Amino acid sequence: MALQNFARRAFWTLPSSFSRHSSGHDARIICNRISVNWLSSQSEKWSTKNRLDLNGTSTVDHARRHFHTCATRLKKDDLSRAQMAASMPKQDEGTQGENMLDVIYDQQTDVFPDEGTPNRLFDGIRFADLPICDITATPNNTIMTLSNSAGIVKSIHSCGREGFKNTREGTNVAAQATAITMALRGIAFGMKNVRVTVAGLGPGRMAAIKGLTMGGMNVISITDKTPIAWSSFPRPKKRRKL
Amino acid sequence: MMGQHAKFIARTVLVQNNDIEQACRIINRIMGSEGWFDQYRRTRRYEKPFMARRRINFEKCKAIYNEDMNRKIQFVLRANRVDPFPGC
Secondary structure (H helix, E strand, C coil), X not given: CHXXXXXXXXXXXXXXXXXXXXXXXXXXXXHHHHXXXXXXXHHHHHHXXXXXXXXXXXXXXXXXXXXXXXXXXXXXXXXXXXXXXXXXXXXXXCCCCCCCCCCHHHXXXXXXXXXXXXXXXXXXXXXXXXXXXXXXXXXXXXXXXXXXXXXXXXXXXXXXXXXXXXXHHHCHHHHHHHHHHHHHHHHHCCCCEEEEEEECCCCHHHHHHHHHHHCCCEEEEEEECCCCCCCCCCCCCCCCCC | CHHHCCCCCCCEEECCCCCHHXXXXXXXXXXXXXXXXXXXXXXXXXXXXXXXHHHHHHHHHHHHHXXXXXXXXXXXXXXXXXXXXXXX
């Protein structure tokens, strides 16, 4: 009888699917019967499955969430999530060879510029007078600017202008296609040999340089001009929540 | 940062025989091994002081461990020993 009273009290807390669809006394009786059965089954479960030990941790039932944890911790401990994350391919930042161990460049003396490089001739043009192709590779887009040695901009092109929209802008395929178009334009301007500067880490970082050569341009040098801050002001945005 | 250095001299690689892949790899490798990319990635979002402390402590511990481990490896691999297998 005490159990039935408890069940009557628990009536309003039961799921609405079997309590709220009909009205009045009959519904209450039906619900009492259901809830008594439900409660007895639950109490059996609780007594056997959800026994709490002194540390407050459940001994058997792993499906039920511990009271001292939270969604973020559960996500962190979820093995299947970690496995999935490990199996995902590494995001392309255009930094292939970053962790490579080789000494090839040590044997090549001509790889790095020296004091004579600005006056060195490439197809009859001084290195310092060569046109410049600036590439800004961000995770979401790649923007390319073609200018002469004085910095006068001749042409600007980006993955968005090339016809790739939204997330497709941030792919190496888009960057390569954009660079090919850019190279064709540059050659039309008479800019066959270019110096390339790249800024930022993104999928277009390497792909764009490759695209320039595919379009027929001759890349003389590659400069990294990623803006790296050692004391960041203004303070960057806060981290994204997991 | 770049304004203080000569443009097209600092952080520049000349392409050899039109091999841009190799040139990219060289510049990526140097930038990566000297920690420039790490610094760039780290400053995209604010690093809270407690995170900076934790990271620096971890780096210190790692450096100490690596130093000792290298010393140990050098000791085991040392050449020109009077007795090649001491204690055997």
